Amino acid sequence: MRRSDCPISNVLDHVGDRWSLLVIRDIALYGKRSFTELLDSAEHVATNVLTDRLRRLEQTGLLTRTRDSGDARKNIYRLTQRGRDLLPILIEMILWSARHDPQTNAPPELVRRAQTDRNALIADLQARIDAVDGR
């Protein structure tokens, strides 16, 4: 499983594929929490791949799965603190694309705050996640 003791390699062992960080993104930034919501993204992940990624992310402690108390068919996927702490990596990716690939739709206001007010932005985004999760 773990390829080396390198901290970068370690992160890639968790989320170093084309889908895992998109799941994290959808939960962290778009407030998605259920399987069908996560399925419904512009990148069109296959159901079996999404099932697999959710299981792996749960197993490695990046998110939790609970049954919806209101609708027993639904699972609710929430980020753990480990998962929420991937936010800075997502932010840096947004900044990279904003700089080097302006065709992507990085929200200008978010980019501006990330550059001027990084820590406060991250705190705000964390707070928003907590709010959605009722914390």
Add this chain to the structure above:
Amino acid sequence: MRRSDCPISNVLDHVGDRWSLLVIRDIALYGKRSFTELLDSAEHVATNVLTDRLRRLEQTGLLTRTRDSGDARKNIYRLTQRGRDLLPILIEMILWSARHDPQTNAPPELVRRAQTDRNALIADLQARIDAVDGR
């Protein structure tokens, strides 16, 4: 090729696999510049995969390939500005592992500077890359 206009997805389209960012790491942080040096990492990438990743990273403008003037067998792989600008992402990955997986060998001094003196650290790392590349 591009799955969506999302800036995060865009970065993953470039380096969203288990090897590309390790190549970037080895060039940016360990001063490696040739194929054999890049082969010789703890994670043991296969030659055909390394060849493929170098070609892709070159095609998407993250690095350049030139012949070594001293030894005509050697290629020299250097990061472009696009590639060097991935450094903040690598830094955040190191911080994540330092926090959540202390078994990894994140250099404590680098972690400390990343937390207290982020911009200066990144400038220093950039300068070191430039120095290796003779800029």
Add this chain to the structure above:
DNA sequence: AAATATAACTTGCAAAAAGCAAGTTAAATA
């Protein structure tokens, strides 16, 4: 000059992962 070594691949093949469509099960809604 000939033999050996090195750098950077390339090829072939088996195994793993991804992608796609269709099917399944349990729970909710009409």
Add this chain to the structure above:
DNA sequence: TATTTAACTTGCTTTTTGCAAGTTATATTT
């Protein structure tokens, strides 16, 4: 009761990865 929805699961094909061996051009050693 019939239909819809949520979350998978299965089967199958394509793509990617991993591993070992082979190739070509250049450099070094004898």
